[in-house]
Amino acid sequence: MREPFRILKSRTVVLPQSSIDTDQIIPARFLTTTSREGLGKHAFHDWRYDVTGAPRPDFALNTIDPAEHRVLVAGDNFACGSSREHAPWALADFGFRAVISTSIADIFTSNALKNGLLPIEVDPGTHAALLERPGYEVIIDLENLELRFANLEPVRFRVEPFARRCLLEGLDHLGWLMDQEAAIAAHERAHGLKGEP
Amino acid sequence: MPPPERTLFDKVWDAHVVTPETAETPAVLYVDLHLVHEVTSPQAFSELDARGLKVRRPGRTYATLDHSTPTLPPDANGKRPYVTTQAEAQVTMLERNCAKHGIALAGWDSADRGIVHVMAPELGLTHPGAVVVCGDSHTATHGAFGALAFGIGTSEVAHVLASQCLLQRKPKAMRVTIEGRLREGVAAKDMALAVIATLGFGGGTGCVIEYAGEAVRALSMEERMTLCNMTIEAGARAGMVAPDATTIEYLRGRRHAPKHFAAAAEHWLALASDKGARFDKEISLDATAIAPMATWGTTPDASAPVGAPIPAPRNESEARALAYMGFKAGEPANAQPVDVVFIGSCTNGRISDLRAAANVLRGRRVKAGLRMLVAPGSEAVRREAEAEGLHRVFLDAGAEWRLPGCSMCIAMNGDTVAPGALAISTSNRNFEGRQGKGARTILASPATAAASAITGVLTDPRALLAETPHA
Numbered sequence A: 001m002r003e004p005f006r007i008l009k010s011r012t013v014v015l016p017q018s019s020i021d022t023d024q025i026i027p028a029r030f031l032t033t034t035s036r037e038g039l040g041k042h043a044f045h046d047w048r049y050d051v052t053g054a055p056r057p058d059f060a061l062n063t064i065d066p067a068e069h070r071v072l073v074a075g076d077n078f079a080c081g082s083s084r085e086h087a088p089w090a091l092a093d094f095g096f097r098a099v100i101s102t103s104i105a106d107i108f109t110s111n112a113l114k115n116g117l118l119p120i121e122v123d124p125g126t127h128a129a130l131l132e133r134p135g136y137e138v139i140i141d142l143e144n145l146e147l148r149f150a151n152l153e154p155v156r157f158r159v160e161p162f163a164r165r166c167l168l169e170g171l172d173h174l175g176w177l178m179d180q181e182a183a184i185a186a187h188e189r190a191h192g193l194k195g196e197p
Numbered sequence B: 001m002p003p004p005e006r007t008l009f010d011k012v013w014d015a016h017v018v019t020p021e022t023a024e025t026p027a028v029l030y031v032d033l034h035l036v037h038e039v040t041s042p043q044a045f046s047e048l049d050a051r052g053l054k055v056r057r058p059g060r061t062y063a064t065l066d067h068s069t070p071t072l073p074p075d076a077n078g079k080r081p082y083v084t085t086q087a088e089a090q091v092t093m094l095e096r097n098c099a100k101h102g103i104a105l106a107g108w109d110s111a112d113r114g115i116v117h118v119m120a121p122e123l124g125l126t127h128p129g130a131v132v133v134c135g136d137s138h139t140a141t142h143g144a145f146g147a148l149a150f151g152i153g154t155s156e157v158a159h160v161l162a163s164q165c166l167l168q169r170k171p172k173a174m175r176v177t178i179e180g181r182l183r184e185g186v187a188a189k190d191m192a193l194a195v196i197a198t199l200g201f202g203g204g205t206g207c208v209i210e211y212a213g214e215a216v217r218a219l220s221m222e223e224r225m226t227l228c229n230m231t232i233e234a235g236a237r238a239g240m241v242a243p244d245a246t247t248i249e250y251l252r253g254r255r256h257a258p259k260h261f262a263a264a265a266e267h268w269l270a271l272a273s274d275k276g277a278r279f280d281k282e283i284s285l286d287a288t289a290i291a292p293m294a295t296w297g298t299t300p301d302a303s304a305p306v307g308a309p310i311p312a313p314r315n316e317s318e319a320r321a322l323a324y325m326g327f328k329a330g331e332p333a334n335a336q337p338v339d340v341v342f343i344g345s346c347t348n349g350r351i352s353d354l355r356a357a358a359n360v361l362r363g364r365r366v367k368a369g370l371r372m373l374v375a376p377g378s379e380a381v382r383r384e385a386e387a388e389g390l391h392r393v394f395l396d397a398g399a400e401w402r403l404p405g406c407s408m409c410i411a412m413n414g415d416t417v418a419p420g421a422l423a424i425s426t427s428n429r430n431f432e433g434r435q436g437k438g439a440r441t442i443l444a445s446p447a448t449a450a451a452s453a454i455t456g457v458l459t460d461p462r463a464l465l466a467e468t469p470h471a
């Protein structure tokens, strides 16, 4: 059981670049880990640190308190590229609980939703307004599928209904899938697959 | 009622639905073949352990070592030059997990070991009409066989290990029809780059793409794999090609081909999309208009014919990409000296790719000061190349001949491009820093990469192929 996600009130961090790929979110050389934990320190590593390993003072993630800025607003076409779940692990470990863009890659979305990180696609107008307002306070209401702001009109968003239920109730996908055993076994029988010897 | 005419994708999907999708829940989809490698699996096995679950179908799971493995041989004591102890720990962990769960592993001692998407087809593991998954986005490669093949995350790796199933919403269907024939000296890689340039990065999001048309039918299986491999670079879930005589001949006699081969082959031919089957989106391209392609930006869709001027940036991100690459709009990319050429990866590390590169290199030398590295896609490719003497062509030209693995494609095993250096790579991603921090990558075909290694600048291979070098 993970912590349920119902309503999140938080400030945004803005990374306006479009097509931020998974190699930027977590460079491949950090994928040699065998754990899910601790990747937050490598999130956006090559943008975040200079050649000496010192944090770049002008990079957005280095200027905020992750406990207060839990929503990442990113440019169009976010998280394209690799299927590495290390990308949402790194973002969640850094402290993010939601990512907002106009379009977010399929595999990343699927991975993020299994890790308590909510990907939200918004219309270009809302997106532009958010890009212009780093540190803006947003309320993400997953129950009502609504994004609310101080001075902007609220907007609706979509989340795959099963993933939403899992987030709201803190349910896990694997547990649900294991409960489908009878149907899975029936499918195997129908396709001539016998049980393991 | 669904319409009676179905696409190839519909047919494969329908045959694997354990429980259909509803408004509330995704479909439960059965997986026939699950490929595993060392990088995206450790946390999945840990998840199983934590829940006391076992692998449901070890016989349908097949593992290899490829991503973080060194491509240099072991030292006199048999010690392999791992880039870090962590990389080595990942390999050890996969060895242990496979032993524990009874999963076949093409490990260091195996003559089968290779990049996961090169190895599985070679062994005949990838069957038409199957659902194939792997914790790796280039699983799309296997769609060349008319399989539904897609990448999954590590949580899903755990799902498949434990249940042999995945929770999936059915993607949309797109058809990309490529008419005409590729011209002499133009490769499947050029076709893939042209398709991605047409669709745009993200243009295939939410879709499974079926490749059709005369040009696709004319491709060999290895070329179809190159094409399907890069489907993910347009954001699509998977790429597929309908099985035909080419598919059947490729699979005949392979170790893991079905026992009742004739009956299986008959079934495969029936998988083709029905006449009149509906696609959510259709585009078409003319193969005769495709020239050797090279990327100029930091996404795989940002490409132009080799030698053509780089187009003016259309937005801030293209301008940023040009600045990163150090290229100027209006100038061709061959104004800059190339530092590294990499031949390999699951896109272009097969025997036909090495032959294409060797054809250009034979009797020639790699430009002084340029580093060229060739990493065969698998042990089988390595054996075949060495039997044909291709390794001699590479070594004589001044290139490095490595052990199989992902190598410089993802640069996590120590094979990296130095900061700022310009690489021409036959791999599939030119993202910032993909081949090493600060590295600049141009994606191209094996022939283009080899031609560029000789001249030291991005070069159309047709110019070199036309003239015979002095032996």
Ligand code: SF4
Pocket: B066, B067, B115, B116, B117, B136, B138, B345, B346, B347, B405, B406, B409, B410, B427, B428
């Ligand atoms: S060769 Fe590159 S793209 Fe292919 S599996 Fe290896 S790392 Fe991934």
